[in-house]
Amino acid sequence: MDTRTAHALVRFGLGRRGNEPLPADPTAWLLDQLRQPDPTRLDDPPTTVKGLTALREDRATKPPPGESQAKKLFQAQAAAQLANAVTTPAPFRERLVWFWTNHFVVSLRRGECTAVAAAFVEEAIRPHVTGRFGDMLLAVMRHPAMLLYLDNAGSFGPDSPVGQKTHRGLNENLARECLELHTVSPLAGYTQADVTSFANILTGWSVELKTDPPGFRYRPMAHEPGVQTVLGRQFPPDEEGGVAALAFLANHPATHRFLATKLVRHLVADEPPPDAVRKIEAVLRDTHGNLGAASAALVKLDAAWQPGTKLRTPMELLIASVRALDVSPDKIPNMVGILGGLGQPLWTAPAPNGWPDRAADWAAPEAMLRRIDWASGFAGRIGDRDVLDISDANLGPLLRPETREAIRRAGSRRDAMTLLLTSPEFQRR
Numbered sequence: 001m002d003t004r005t006a007h008a009l010v011r012f013g014l015g016r017r018g019n020e021p022l023p024a025d026p027t028a029w030l031l032d033q034l035r036q037p038d039p040t041r042l043d044d045p046p047t048t049v050k051g052l053t054a055l056r057e058d059r060a061t062k063p064p065p066g067e068s069q070a071k072k073l074f075q076a077q078a079a080a081q082l083a084n085a086v087t088t089p090a091p092f093r094e095r096l097v098w099f100w101t102n103h104f105v106v107s108l109r110r111g112e113c114t115a116v117a118a119a120f121v122e123e124a125i126r127p128h129v130t131g132r133f134g135d136m137l138l139a140v141m142r143h144p145a146m147l148l149y150l151d152n153a154g155s156f157g158p159d160s161p162v163g164q165k166t167h168r169g170l171n172e173n174l175a176r177e178c179l180e181l182h183t184v185s186p187l188a189g190y191t192q193a194d195v196t197s198f199a200n201i202l203t204g205w206s207v208e209l210k211t212d213p214p215g216f217r218y219r220p221m222a223h224e225p226g227v228q229t230v231l232g233r234q235f236p237p238d239e240e241g242g243v244a245a246l247a248f249l250a251n252h253p254a255t256h257r258f259l260a261t262k263l264v265r266h267l268v269a270d271e272p273p274p275d276a277v278r279k280i281e282a283v284l285r286d287t288h289g290n291l292g293a294a295s296a297a298l299v300k301l302d303a304a305w306q307p308g309t310k311l312r313t314p315m316e317l318l319i320a321s322v323r324a325l326d327v328s329p330d331k332i333p334n335m336v337g338i339l340g341g342l343g344q345p346l347w348t349a350p351a352p353n354g355w356p357d358r359a360a361d362w363a364a365p366e367a368m369l370r371r372i373d374w375a376s377g378f379a380g381r382i383g384d385r386d387v388l389d390i391s392d393a394n395l396g397p398l399l400r401p402e403t404r405e406a407i408r409r410a411g412s413r414r415d416a417m418t419l420l421l422t423s424p425e426f427q428r429r
Contacts, residue, residue: 002397004026007305007398008030009394010308014085015320016394017087040088042080047119049214052116052213054069057069074118079329083329085319086322087329097129101121103262105349106146106347112148124143129295133255147174147207148207151173153206155170155205157200160221174199174205176199177352184254188252201228204219204220204239218239220238220239231248253285255284259294260283264301267298269303276303276304279297280301312428314344324394338374375421376414391407
């Protein structure tokens with residue numbers, strides 16, 4: 001394995017799985033994953049209808065936690081998502097799915113999201129990771145998971161018929177987070193008036209649980225009437241005004257700059273090189289937000305192929321470790337619980353800005369001790385395999401001589417595997 005192949009597997013991918021064939025051309029291998037359809041084929045694909053039906057049933061029956069239909073659905077769907085990350089033949093594409101899922105956070109800290117978090121990934125994120133950002137943004141903003149998480153289902157225009165009758169008012173959560181975290185960012189210089197106007201635009205974007213099938217509903221009687229102005233642009237009333245506003249925000253220059261910075265931070269360095277950011281920003285601008293083109297441009301950045309400085313998050317570490325030992329996911333029935341123990345419970349980010357993407361945020365002493373404790377336990381699965389063979393298969397030239405020597409001198413195979421999993425070169429990508 002040469003250095004470029006190792007970087008393709010570790011930096012852009014999720015780690016080599018066992019002794020799977022190495023790509024003859026690592027750059028072409030990555031670019032091909034962007035061109036080909038997503039290979040994910042879940043046995044029981046999650047859908048919003050299934051999730052909202054489970055949520056509706058739970059609300060009607062008020063079961064104890066162990067009998068919650070939404071919770072059972074989540075456990076099965078979460079396990080399937082993690083298993084797919086372990087087995088996927090397109091790990092770069094899967095990394096992008098998880099990146100965008102963390103950009104558009106839906107968190108289980110809002111209990112209603114438990115039933116629809118997996119459907120959100122499969123319906124609003126996965127189909128669009130190599131498409132246009134505007135299409136992903138619209139799918140996200142219309143998805144019941146996001147509307148429930150950020151309370152837009154209960155937002156009413158003050159002058160709408162429902163607002164006038166019930167005196168229930170505006171909720172600005174979705175509008176604020178969309179501007180701050182999803183699109184233009186504070187770099188655009190928006191004001192509180194812009195937030196309020198955008199929140200008015202999004203009134204009526206709601207969730208219907210009572211009908212069959214349950215799902216997104218636009219409620220005109222809850223919509224704030226009149227033209228609204230956001231960042232100097234006027235938008236008409238009703239649902240088409242919201243669609244137009246999202247299209248405007250998706251292709252705003254500040255959005256391109258913000259997305260480029262996040263993408264470069266994720267795949268290049270904690271402190272994004274300005275030249276790299278400018279290149280990705282230009283691609284997004286020139287292609288009107290084509291995420292596949294932006295991802296391909298990232299692969300072609302020289303800076304993206306430098307020695308790894310990114311610290312693997314707990315999820316990346318777990319998936320890479322399972323792939324390295326080539327353990328079947330069904331032999332690790334509690335991967336969701338493992339993630340919680342490592343400090344990154346699945347789809348449970350503490351705030352709408354998602355999980356951090358800098359090493360300093362994951363490298364606290366207690367967090368690193370958790371990694372070591374878990375690695376020691378997981379290393380017990382090594383059996384009679386040769387740890388240096390596994391090390392070479394997964395890291396190749398990235399394996400430092402001092403790590404190789406420490407593994408060679410270890411008192412047992414388990415100790416040797418623990419040393420590999422906790423080594424700086426395995427912890428980083």
